[in-house]
Amino acid sequence: MIYFARPDSIMNEESLYSYRMRIGRTLAIESCVDVDLVMGVPDSGIPAAIGFSQQSGIPYAEGLIKNRYVGRTFIQPTQHMREAGIRMKLNPLKDVLVGKRILIVDDSIVRGTTSRKIVKALRDAGAIEVHMRISSPPVTHPCFYGIDTDSQEQLIAATKSVEEIAAQIGVDSLAYLSWDGMLEATGEAKDTFCSACFTGNYPVPVPEQVKRSKLLLEKSAPVTV
Secondary structure (H helix, E strand, C coil): CCCCCCCCCEECCEEHHHHHHHHHHHHHHHHCCCCCEEEECCCCCHHHHHHHHHHHCCCECCCEEECCCCCCCCCCCCHHHHHHHHHHHEEECHHHHCCCEEEEEECCCCCCHHHHHHHHHHHHCCCCEEEEEECCCCCCCCCCCCCCCCCHHHCHHHHCCHHHHHHHHCCCEEEECCHHHHHHCCCCCHHHCCCHHHHCCCCCCCCHHHHHHHCCHHHCCCCCC
16 A cells, blocks of 8 residues: 555555555654655655645655656665666756755655665755655565565664664654554554564464575564554
8 A cells, every 4th residue: 555556546445645645644743844845756755745745734846856767776686776776767856956955755765775865866956954754664574475575684674773774874854654653544454454564473474494584583573563
């Protein structure tokens, strides 16, 4: 609901665009900040950014334009290819950004590679403050149910605190949507959805061989939520 499905997909008799706007509003209630503009990372962060703007009253603007001819960077096989893809994929609008305090909304932080490059591009374009809000909780565990994620050690939130992640990606502040806020916005019972990538509570037992290859066993105890 947060990222992989198209925004015009229908779940619970509404589009996921509407759900993503709603979690953006929840994010604004939980972690607003004094800035000049709210913007989303194209495309998946935009509905939540619009919801954040509506709830907070902070103007929404497009400060990044997506190059439609570049593929998804997070699935590129090497770090070098991911970083090169980011440079080509998102172009900042300097006249929108210069001298402004910016809050940028994205759907998740996985490795931190994309976020760090985006923050640097916004600062290079003239933004004087860059704050980031994420419309999901920290991704701390790999998915074993059809989404090809890295081993746990490659997930930045598995080994770093929110403050450490903020320092690494170079933002003035960072906050994530709460687990409760994410699930309450669905209008469904909390046990309806798998949230293993956020909590480590896998609904199907993970085979020992997979645990040894994919999980940081000494740090992989389920998160209390």
